[in-house]
Amino acid sequence: MSSKPASHEGDRVLIERVTPQIDGGRHPVKRFVGDRVEVGADVVMDGHELIGARVRYCGPGFDRIREAPLVYRFEPDRFFGSFDVDEVGRWQFTVEAWPDHWGTWRADLRKRLDAGQDVLLEIREGASLLRRAAKARGSRELAVVADDLDDTGRRLEDRLSIAFNDEVRRLMAGPLDPQELTRQRRVLEIVVDRVRARFGAWYEIFPRSQGPQPGEHGTFATAEAQLPRVADLGFDVVYLPPIHPIGRTHRKGRDNTPTAGPEDVGSPWAIGSEHGGHTAVDPMLGTLEDFDRFVEAAHGLGLEIALDYALQCSPDHPWTREHPEWFRHRADGTIRYAENPPKKYEDIFPLDFWCEDREALWNACADVFRFWIDHGVKIFRVDNPHTKPLAFWEWVIAEIQREHPDVVFLAEAFTRPKRMKALAKLGFTQSYSYYTWKNRSWELQEFIEEFLLGEAREYLRPNLFANTPDILTDYLQEGGRSAFQVRLLLAATLAPTYGIYSGFEICENVPVRPGSEEYLGSEKYELRWRDWNATPNVNEDIRLVNSLRRQSPALQQLGNLQILPCSNEHIFCFRRYWGSEELVVVVNLDPHHPQEGVVDLPLGEMKGLHEGAAFDVEDLLSGERYGWTGSSNYVRLDPIERVGHLMRVVGSE
């Protein structure tokens, strides 16, 4: 606080509560390319003058600063406006405001005229405002207008028509003098991602399991043969667990047994062997050239490849010899293996991100991303990011996205909410979520309210995986094929990005032991050959729902969702809407029994409908039509027939 009041230049107004914003601007908010960014700001000024306000913004090049007006409306002292983000990358914006002398003068002049007052002095005042602006902006045009307005030779009507001229109003927009401009103190940032970061169906598959016949180790070449099937099911992203050489030392055996036999293939997450580390491919899978061909084949089918990014090393990783200083050591000088005392994970060495040589280590980790980006990979599924420093992620994601703004980072952070959210705030494009365990109505509601509708949606985009190699939920274990249908339908319709881990489509549901979420014969430790047409399966369900997702704009957006009340807690019902499209999803969460109930629709809020309306809905899953009347309608779902409806209000599209 200075004692020189002159330093308060630029403080004519107070700008507060600017949205969108998180944590006082400490982190960027996130949007998708093509989005309209709605901006709001409280602008408070003394006195009775009108206020002018605008948002200044610039795209990733920072070369062209644009402006959009902010308008006072909806609530006292609050201004609103918007701008479109039409390029992927990091945007900036700031709110500016100023006393609107010209607008105030015009409005006051009108009141004086209406009261029959003499306004000649006021008109001269207006001319001096015009001259002030003309001088500050070096505008000949405004100087001429000033002279015209001030011309006592003219008739009053002519002078008033200049005063109220809209073109003059336009010319006088903005602060008269630069020092009357107040700028929001902190520049806010927006990370704008590409469309695939918002909308996509993911499929996780282990290439090594895709051998030509049971027991034969798959390669990129044989895995390529699966791609048409995956594309035909309607997926967009194929996610591969680590494809790097796998360590030998302390290799885990089948079902996570502590010792491996000579035939055991080991966990792909135990990265590194004499064949290389994070920038090598497992020789059993082929060569880098084979991988490149695999990526190219995927691209040819409209599929994008996502790679696992797991920052840990097997004891055989080249870094353990080349850079022992990147690891922690025990008191006897050996490298410290992973532990969660008293549990020991001797097949894995964590990296010491805060080691003395961390600059080299962090750069080496960034180079791993760069290496695979050069091989056509633009999506990374990051393994356990919550066990590596937050500061590392903030740095490396910004670094990589500065070079490649279209790279997508998915955080596999199954951890406490604040850590999950912190990783998203610090840069991760998408996040695994608690969806996998949310099976009951109230659980789904809490999850949706916190992660799809709450403040978190400014920065966190859940990728709703229905299962993973680590997570075979009780619900899937016990619910039979219907359970798979329920979890698929919910995942695919609640959020624009969802995924399944292969085996889901043929309803694999046997745990290693009762009470465990691990699969029996887990693919993490062994090859797993599958008959993709085994029964029961949900292949047709997947194909249909993925196809409907591509046709429905409402299912491609994040957050345009409203949970609808239903009289039966086993039936979960929600609305998705976008533009003129109105969808109603009704799902029977009970995979064992028919459930029926009455669903309540907010007809007054729904496009093209009104309270008490009669309308048709079409179940996009079955093609059947139902005539509904009013807001309360009966539904009955028998899991033997179907687990849910995906209904479009007929005529709503």
Added chain:
Amino acid sequence: MSSKPASHEGDRVLIERVTPQIDGGRHPVKRFVGDRVEVGADVVMDGHELIGARVRYCGPGFDRIREAPLVYRFEPDRFFGSFDVDEVGRWQFTVEAWPDHWGTWRADLRKRLDAGQDVLLEIREGASLLRRAAKARGSRELAVVADDLDDTGRRLEDRLSIAFNDEVRRLMAGPLDPQELTRQRRVLEIVVDRVRARFGAWYEIFPRSQGPQPGEHGTFATAEAQLPRVADLGFDVVYLPPIHPIGRTHRKGRDNTPTAGPEDVGSPWAIGSEHGGHTAVDPMLGTLEDFDRFVEAAHGLGLEIALDYALQCSPDHPWTREHPEWFRHRADGTIRYAENPPKKYEDIFPLDFWCEDREALWNACADVFRFWIDHGVKIFRVDNPHTKPLAFWEWVIAEIQREHPDVVFLAEAFTRPKRMKALAKLGFTQSYSYYTWKNRSWELQEFIEEFLLGEAREYLRPNLFANTPDILTDYLQEGGRSAFQVRLLLAATLAPTYGIYSGFEICENVPVRPGSEEYLGSEKYELRWRDWNATPNVNEDIRLVNSLRRQSPALQQLGNLQILPCSNEHIFCFRRYWGSEELVVVVNLDPHHPQEGVVDLPLGEMKGLHEGAAFDVEDLLSGERYGWTGSSNYVRLDPIERVGHLMRVVGSE
């Protein structure tokens, strides 16, 4: 974002959502001397290590930095702690956190021991942690402990007892190395005010009306005679409207008529004449020496004097001649009078706070405060602050409080909520509020929730005036004596600071015309002699309630309030509590009719009570006792007898 990861020193953890804080730390929060500041912070770190955290704070001298521990509790990843503010002035605090290596090592060692693992290597690891801290801190003591722990000649039990020694734990508190410390990026501020800023009963009186007999102009000397009466009524602060010379030009007559007769005394808010401006006293009131004596007399009675601070000038103010550049001018060169088009206020010239010479103007305005502070005034009631720049108030209040931290500024900002709040955020100690117009249960509830219990309580302290020279509400006009009793009781018990404008005590309630909130024969424009014992009056009510406020700690605190449900909407009921004191206030808002209903008490939350308890309450207003049982109890209030109860749970004190 730098590409040098080494710059992430100090980012081991993420510190978020630090409380108390407003608008991302842009403004200080406010507290009162003696308060305990409760601090909370989310601290998020990767991995499984424990986190250490503390708050660092310093008082106004900035000479002694203190620390208080923050402890993980109540909710995941959140830390809590507190410190006391024992000095008036501007405090600072910041949250710091670090990985707690020693605590983690101890906890892990315990788990390893419980699992029967060999821990000799771990003990050596512990010794190296001790040595690291010994080196970083230059501690001989820790070096010795390290050697003892590492001494293989000792028995394991002895070494373990060193490991788990609490004194060693204490020595190892804090970050091992300074670079492992993360500090919250923004230092937060707290303005700590004196007790009178929180707790006080205000009385507004025009000294010029305190003549010895009707029609005779009062002076400071004759007004002094009123002070014992005011002190006897239990008031703490006597607030005087402007005492400066009053302009002649365009002086307003009685009841705000546009022209004054020669006998008309004019509005004290039209400040300045040939006798001086803001640093002079109206010669009709006496001399500066008389004022000093008046202040001294007040102090002698335990009363503090609050002065009006109204930054505007009559056309006769010395500044209009000495500093015409401090005013705006019309196109004909005359000084611009105040207007709200089409209304004109020709008796008032507003100052042009953004004029070229504003540094001199702002400093002159600051000097007005300094002048009256030198004359013993430490409380200023600021007239219409929302018509002067926010930046001016932020500057001048900080400036004056840097010199005199005990000065209190009350904002008379009857304006929209965001402007009212902005003035409070920017520095005003107290604010006039909408209380004056809140007469019904739902209105009171909304007001209380927004201004006494909501986020605003971090910076805004309402001063609940029951009337003002500008505001005689319909409720008071129409409700008779009971209405005055109701508004008094509510004001005096809802908030620790409240006030009345003189005439309230004798139930003055005649408006200048129907539908107006202006008094007939408004004291703003004429002298008003009063018989203070006229009937009806509420003198005894005032004396009693002010006396009870001084005896009751709960009524001296801000915000320790809970609205209680009542079956009858005409009865407003709330709880005040502090320490072991439990008060229940029940008020019949209907001044005309008896009302009865059932009041619900949250017995489980109330000190010394429990669900279903039987207990006695004593009405402190009447001395009567009632036996109550359980949470629901019947009340009946007949305004002829009494308008409310101020009940203390017997034994709660």
